[in-house]
Amino acid sequence: MLIGHQPKEFLLAVEGLTVSFDGFKAVNDLSFYVEENEIRVIIGPNGAGKTTVLDLICGKTQATSGSVQFRGKELTKLKENQIVQAGVGRKFQTPSVYEDLTVFENLEISYPRGRSVFGSLMFQRDAAAKERVEEVAEMIFLKDRLNMYADVLSHGQKQWLEIGMLLIQDPDLLMLDEPVAGMSVSERVKTAELLNTIIKNRSVLVIEHDMKFVEDIAHKVTVLHQGQILSEGTMEKVQNDPKVIEVYLGH
Amino acid sequence: MIINSRFFNRSELIGFLSLALLLVVILPLCLDVFRLNLVAKYLTYAFVAIGLVMCWGYGGILSLGQGVFFGLGGYCMAMFLKLEASSVENTKIQSTPGIPDFMDWNQITALPMFWKPFHSLTLTIIAILVVPTLLAFIIGAAMFKRRVGGVYFAIITQAIAAIATILIIGQQGYTGGINGMTDLRTLLGWDIRTDSAKVILYFFEVIVLFACIIAAQFIRLTKLGRILVAMREQEDRVRFSGYSVANFKIFAFCAAAMFAAIGGAMFTLQIGFMSPSFVGIVPSIEMVIYTAVGGRSSIFGAVYGALLVNFAKTSLSESFPQMWLFGLGGLFIAVVLFFPNGLSGIWKDHVQRHVDRLLAMRSPKARKDWAIKSAADGAPAE
Numbered sequence: 001m002l003i004g005h006q007p008k009e010f011l012l013a014v015e016g017l018t019v020s021f022d023g024f025k026a027v028n029d030l031s032f033y034v035e036e037n038e039i040r041v042i043i044g045p046n047g048a049g050k051t052t053v054l055d056l057i058c059g060k061t062q063a064t065s066g067s068v069q070f071r072g073k074e075l076t077k078l079k080e081n082q083i084v085q086a087g088v089g090r091k092f093q094t095p096s097v098y099e100d101l102t103v104f105e106n107l108e109i110s111y112p113r114g115r116s117v118f119g120s121l122m123f124q125r126d127a128a129a130k131e132r133v134e135e136v137a138e139m140i141f142l143k144d145r146l147n148m149y150a151d152v153l154s155h156g157q158k159q160w161l162e163i164g165m166l167l168i169q170d171p172d173l174l175m176l177d178e179p180v181a182g183m184s185v186s187e188r189v190k191t192a193e194l195l196n197t198i199i200k201n202r203s204v205l206v207i208e209h210d211m212k213f214v215e216d217i218a219h220k221v222t223v224l225h226q227g228q229i230l231s232e233g234t235m236e237k238v239q240n241d242p243k244v245i246e247v248y249l250g251h
Numbered sequence: 252m253i254i255n256s257r258f259f260n261r262s263e264l265i266g267f268l269s270l271a272l273l274l275v276v277i278l279p280l281c282l283d284v285f286r287l288n289l290v291a292k293y294l295t296y297a298f299v300a301i302g303l304v305m306c307w308g309y310g311g312i313l314s315l316g317q318g319v320f321f322g323l324g325g326y327c328m329a330m331f332l333k334l335e336a337s338s339v340e341n342t343k344i345q346s347t348p349g350i351p352d353f354m355d356w357n358q359i360t361a362l363p364m365f366w367k368p369f370h371s372l373t374l375t376i377i378a379i380l381v382v383p384t385l386l387a388f389i390i391g392a393a394m395f396k397r398r399v400g401g402v403y404f405a406i407i408t409q410a411i412a413a414i415a416t417i418l419i420i421g422q423q424g425y426t427g428g429i430n431g432m433t434d435l436r437t438l439l440g441w442d443i444r445t446d447s448a449k450v451i452l453y454f455f456e457v458i459v460l461f462a463c464i465i466a467a468q469f470i471r472l473t474k475l476g477r478i479l480v481a482m483r484e485q486e487d488r489v490r491f492s493g494y495s496v497a498n499f500k501i502f503a504f505c506a507a508a509m510f511a512a513i514g515g516a517m518f519t520l521q522i523g524f525m526s527p528s529f530v531g532i533v534p535s536i537e538m539v540i541y542t543a544v545g546g547r548s549s550i551f552g553a554v555y556g557a558l559l560v561n562f563a564k565t566s567l568s569e570s571f572p573q574m575w576l577f578g579l580g581g582l583f584i585a586v587v588l589f590f591p592n593g594l595s596g597i598w599k600d601h602v603q604r605h606v607d608r609l610l611a612m613r614s615p616k617a618r619k620d621w622a623i624k625s626a627a628d629g630a631p632a633e
Contacts, residue, residue: 058491084493096488098481105477110492114474117502120494123474162488169492 010069011036011203012057012173017066019056026052028227029066034173039204041214043238044224045248050207051093053224054175057205058090059083070173085115089171093178095158099151103142103161106150107133110165132168140164140194156187160194167198174198175205180213192216211249223248259468261610262603266551267464274457284446291453291521293561294460295321298514300542300553301467302507307539308547309476310503311483312400316408317511317538319415320383322530324512326419326426327382329525330366331375332435332443333427352434357424366425372439379516380509387508391501398497400486409532416531431526435519444523456517460554463510467550470506479503511538540583546595555594 012034019027027049034040042050055061057068059080068075075083084090098106111132114123137143140160145153150161159179166174179195180188192213195204199217208214214221214235221238223230225248231241238244259267278290299317306312333351342348345355350362368374390411394404419426427433435443442448470476478499482489490496519525528534537560545556560582568575590596 060487060491079495080490081493081495084491090491092487092491096485098484098488100480100484101477106481108474109478109481109489112493115493116495117475117498120475120478120499121470121473125474165488165492 009036010034011038011071012205013067013069014053014057015067015069017053017056017068018064019052019061020064025227027056030224030227030229032222032229032232034203034205037201037203039199039206039217039219040222041206041208041218041220042222042224043208043211043214043248044230047226048224049227050224051177052227054090054177054205054207057083058088058175060090081115084169084171085112087172089166089169089174091162091166091174091176091179093181095155095162097150097153097158097161097165099149102147102149103137103153104133104146106161107136107164107168110168112169136164136168139167139197141190156183156191159183159187159191163191163194163198171202173203173205177207178209179206180208180210188213258472262607263468263551265606270464270551270554271461274460275454279450279453284449287453288449288521289561289565290558291449291456292518293558294456294554295514295518295521296538296541296561297460297554297557298463298517299511299538300545300557301463301550302510302514303539303542304547304550304553305467305470305479305510306503306507307542308549309471309479309483310500311479312500312504313405313539314408314504314507314535315405315532315539316410316412316415316535317507318412318530318532318535319408320387320508320511321515321518321534321538322415322419322525322527323383323386324379324515325519325525325529326432326515327369327375327379327512328516328519329432329435330369331372332438332519333432334366334369335438336434336436351427351432353427353430353432354424359424363425379512383508383512383515384505387505388501391504392497395497395500395504400500409535412530412532412535416527419527419530427526429527431524431528433524433526435523438520443520449521452520456521459513459517463513464550464554467510471550475499475502537579540579540586542593543583543586544593546593546598548592549595552593552595552598559594 010033014033015031017027017030018025030049030053032040042053044050052061056063057070057075059075059078063076066076070083070086070088073086075086075088078086098109101109108125108129111129113129114120134143134146137146140163142153142157142161142164145157150158153161159182163176163179176195180191183191188210195217206214206217218235220233221235222232223238223241223244230247231238231244239249274294279287282290299321302320303314303317306314337349337351339349342350342352342355345352347355347360350359354362368378390408394400394407399407420429422428437443443452478489478494482496482499486496489499515525515529518529541557541560542553543556544560545554546552560579563582564575564579567578586593592599
């Protein structure tokens with residue numbers, strides 16, 4: 001824990017966040033708070049605005065109004081790469097890896113050094129960088145595939161690779177959009193294990209439909225419905241909320 | 252440094268050395284001065300094609316306006332040569348002696364301000380490198396910062412090529428108009444029109460070309476080179492890994508512009524004139540075709556593409572002048588449809604393997620390396 005940690009100091013404070021696409025409010029006056037080292041899972045039916053919330057936090061979509069404070073910084077005013085440099089990492093729903101590059105090169109690009117144009121021109125692949133890449137590759141079960149091109153990896157391996165790319169970035173807030181979607185059962189188990197190791201010492205915001213998986217990892221669950229919070233609290237509380245059962249879990 | 256397995260892998264080293272053999276030994280021995288000068292002209296487009304490999308092949312930014320930068324480099328060189336050819340003595344029959352002839356014809360009586368730096372060769376060389384790069388920077392910053400990309404960017408660059416042509420033709424008094432800058436004679440007193448000068452300029456150009464190949468290869472092997480490839484595939488992933496995608500695109504576009512400008516300056520030296528017909532939309536698209544035919548992600552492919560398409564152009568337009576443009580169009584369609592990776596793709600898929608096997612047979616160690624390499628990744632990315 002942080003020294004001098006105050007309970008009221010949130011890592012991420014989302015307040016009054018609204019985005020409207022041609023009048024349709026995908027996210028409507030949304031407020032929630034994430035603490036240090038907290039694992040928050042966002043669930044909700046399709047079209048509830050879950051992915052849009054992540055898009056708003058990481059700067060992919062511009063908010064119509066409201067604020068996103070991360071460690072006291074207003075993220076809605078920053079560019080995407082500045083938000084990443086502030087310590088927010090984002091994994092996309094479909095695996096976004098560079099298929100024409102090797103696993104090693106994929107990880108190396110996410111290694112947080114030489115991020116400016118001339119910095120990357122002068123970047124040297126030194127021992128520290130190599131060591132870090134190998135360390136992460138081991139965690140994501142791809143150590144023996146470092147020199148393979150990413151296009152030959154399976155869907156699950158691509159998901160792991162992208163998780164690894166976030167890991168090497170070492171963000172304080174990690175946002176994962178359906179990390180186990182489309183995975184086989186054995187891959188799912190391995191991914192849960194992987195997530196449990198990487199979520200230490202950072203806050204995580206996860207979107208997931210797999211309720212078993214949610215139950216395993218969540219500290220707190222936020223249920224979204226039509227761009228607004230329907231319910232929030234522990235898994236147990238949310239599961240027994242009649243409103244949640246009606247719109248989401250009941251199906 | 253260059254003969255270093257990490258800088259060029261084996262197949263690239265073979266590519267480099269065979270290109271050097273072709274350009275430095277075989278072609279000068281086999282061709283007369285006239286044909287060698289034609290090759291020199293073709294090679295000026297190889298500079299542009301190398302730039303397009305960086306910007307389009309690696310970075311995925313298709314520019315249909317490279318003629319602008321080629322022309323700017325060429326015009327900068329031509330301005331220096333024109334001023335040297337317009338000494339007071341040479342132009343004493345003009346109403347204002349000491350200024351280029353086309354200015355005199357257009358009733359201009361004093362050398363314009365922006366022509367004055369071109370009295371100095373040093374400033375001219377700086378202008379060749381800086382002016383086109385600066386223009387590319389301005390265009391790139393205006394477009395990429397606003398996230399204009401893909402087809403829209405290509406169309407805008409094409410519009411810029413059209414604008415540049417209109418501007419050059421319209422400002423006849425300052426640019427020589429549609430005729431361009433002709434009657435260029437000497438470089439620092441050395442007559443560039445003689446046969447021996449043409450041969451020397453050819454070798455000079457080949458040296459500069461190899462310097463550009465090495466520079467491009469250097470960029471390709473840095474992290475920046477890998478980020479360009481990453482950006483082509485997953486722009487958002489790069490952005491959300493903490494990079495300013497716009498800045499990297501601007502860099503690639505500026506580098507391509509600088510290569511094109513060097514090619515343009517070489518063109519003026521080789522051919523002895525520069526005109527708007529090398530600036531506009533058609534030449535700009537032809538430059539993209541050279542790159543596509545050679546293989547848009549191969550530096551060496553770009554050089555061969557420029558050589559081959561231009562060679563075909565010369566031979567075909569000598570015998571069937573009307574057919575040439577159809578041939579070029581057909582070639583482009585065929586390459587896009589059947590050989591998306593161009594000549595270098597054909598080489599990599601069908602020839603490389605046999606060359607590797609031949610070389611591997613020579614030593615047991617090499618055979619082992621080859622087996623490991625081909626097991627690990629197949630052909631290396633070029």
